[in-house]
Amino acid sequence: MVDHQQDNIYISKVLEGNRNAYAYLVDKYKTMVYSLALRLVKDREEAEEISQDAFVKAYQSLASFKGKAKFSSWLYRIVYNTAISKLRQQPAGRVSLDESNITDNLYTESKQNYETLSAGERKKYLEKALDSLDRDEKMFIILYYYEERDLDDIASIAGLTKTNTKVKLFRARKKMLTVLQSYLKEETYNLL
């Protein structure tokens, strides 16, 4: 809440003509914005361009920010829309998964295998699992589990209904676990 209020103080300063106050907001959110853009486009240069564009667009439209939502949610929505516009010319890197592979003991198997991995391996498989998701799913997982955003917030960022967001998040979670499970099985097989 305090964080939210602090953002609003800096936004007011920017709107009063203090451009340097915007540097504070850029510094604060650049890592998250860049990470999100990189997850969506998978190319560092393109991610940087999208992030910069998003910050400039946010600056230009700052007067229209009403402060009802969090500034970060509003900013992530701009990042998401900017990335989507860029990606429209490119085919979506969708990985098709046979969901019938999702087993009841998915949780147990995945958990047991995952916990035996070293930190480096865990990071590697996490990256692979995230990369296997489509762009919306990646964003939902990161915002929900890493940024700990609630469903309403994610729905407003993605421009979807709460129910739709919930369904997509559920599917993303399933897909991620399925991918992890298959990687971990492969790993176990290779070790044997």
Add this chain to the structure above:
Amino acid sequence: MTARIKKEDQLISGIMKDYEMSNPPEDFTAKVMERVELESVATVFLTKPLISRAGWIGISISVIILILIIVLGPSGESSSQSWWSETLDWKFSLPEINLEKWRIIDFSNSTLTWIILGSGGILLLAMIERWIEENRFRQTLFL
């Protein structure tokens, strides 16, 4: 939330603890602020025209008053006896324009003609202002 979904939810939460964000290049903030600065220059020139909104309102009102004086005021030689010249104790005479030269264009003395001429004048002023503004903006950015 069923028990299974809850367990999966916890598992993903645990897995996501290993997630690391990617850092943008070190000069990222500087680059963004540079672009913001450039955008601000553009915005200043685009939002501060040579003639302000109040200026345009003043010009429009003057033109309308002028049209009304011309239209409502008595015409011809008796203009010196008009109500406003008597009230203000002030006289003036409009320059005589030889409309014969412009016979090719049908200048009628109707209200509509004056309204069209007045609007045309305002439009011309607006176009001149826009042209000056664009030239000034281009020079500021590229010279």
